[in-house]
Amino acid sequence: PLIKMVDxxxxxxxxxxxxxxxxxxxSFFGNATISQQDNLMEARSGTYNTNTNVLTFKxxxxxxxxxxxxxxxxxxxxxxxxxxxxxxxxxxxxxxSNYLSxxxxxxxxxxxxxxxxxxxxxxxxxxxxxxxxxLYDAGKEEAQLTRNIQIFDxxxxxxxxxxxxxxxxxTSGAFMTQKPAMLI
Numbered sequence: 001p002l003i004k005m006v007d008x009x010x011x012x013x014x015x016x017x018x019x020x021x022x023x024x025x026x027s028f029f030g031n032a033t034i035s036q037q038d039n040l041m042e043a044r045s046g047t048y049n050t051n052t053n054v055l056t057f058k059x060x061x062x063x064x065x066x067x068x069x070x071x072x073x074x075x076x077x078x079x080x081x082x083x084x085x086x087x088x089x090x091x092x093x094x095x096x097s098n099y100l101s102x103x104x105x106x107x108x109x110x111x112x113x114x115x116x117x118x119x120x121x122x123x124x125x126x127x128x129x130x131x132x133x134x135l136y137d138a139g140k141e142e143a144q145l146t147r148n149i150q151i152f153d154x155x156x157x158x159x160x161x162x163x164x165x166x167x168x169x170x171t172s173g174a175f176m177t178q179k180p181a182m183l184i
Contacts, residue, residue, distance in 0.1 A: 007050050010036045010079050024050040036079050038065045043075075053079040061086075067109065069093045082109040094138060099123040102134075112139040120145075128152045129167055141169030149176065159183040 005012040005019070005026060014032035019025070029045040034055060044059030055077045063070045063077065063084065072090040077083070084107040092100040092107075092114075100123075102116035114136040122129040122136060122143065132147035144166055145151075151160040151167060151174050161183075162176035176182075 005048075007048070008079075010034065010048070010055075012048065026050070039077075039082075040064050041077065055079065065109075067095050067112070068107075070107070083107070084109070096138075097125070098138075100136070111137075113137055124169060126153060126155045126172065127167075127169065128154075131165075143167040143169075151176075157184065 001015070003014050003017045005017060012026070012028065012032055012034045014028040014030065016030040017026055017028045026048045028047070031044055032042070032046065034041040041055065041057065041061070041063045043057035043061045046055060046057040048055050057075045057077070059073060061070075061072050061075045063075070070084065070086065070090055070092050072086045072088055074087040075090075076085045086105055089103050090101065090105060094100065100114060100116070101119075101121040103118035105114060105116040105120070107114050114134075116136065117133045120131045120134040122134070128151070129143060129145065130148070130150040131145040134143045134145045136143040145164070147163050149160070149162045149165050151165070152158075153172060155172065159182070160174055160176050160180070162180040163178035165174060165176040167174045
């Protein structure tokens, strides 16, 4: 039978659920669908701690809302703050058709801010950006970049390299320091 669990504005549907009433932690396996406000989440297994408002997902994790879609294999989501942490390679498609990827990171939905660690990547219609880590403000289309940076601009046919930089997507501008180089 299909099980429905409701906690405030969080609704979970699954077939296998165990809930510990002493710790207020529900564990699900065998796939679950969770909705909260305009977020729709799916995962193979995970937990929901009603004391801390944290959902933990493992296996074929997908999260979608009008702003973005995330696919990863391991993620947590705080239902009150709407902060998402992912711990394995994540693939993110934003509403403005940008593609983002990183091996680890945090997404702050209320600020529309991505904090990426390990092999960070952004692909827009005109630029591709690689860096070990980046802090990307999606609303402003600005990124602070660190280590092993590469920025390719298809409109200007340029490739920038450096270890510390800043990128402004709305103006297609970039500033690079610490071993900067440019190919035209």
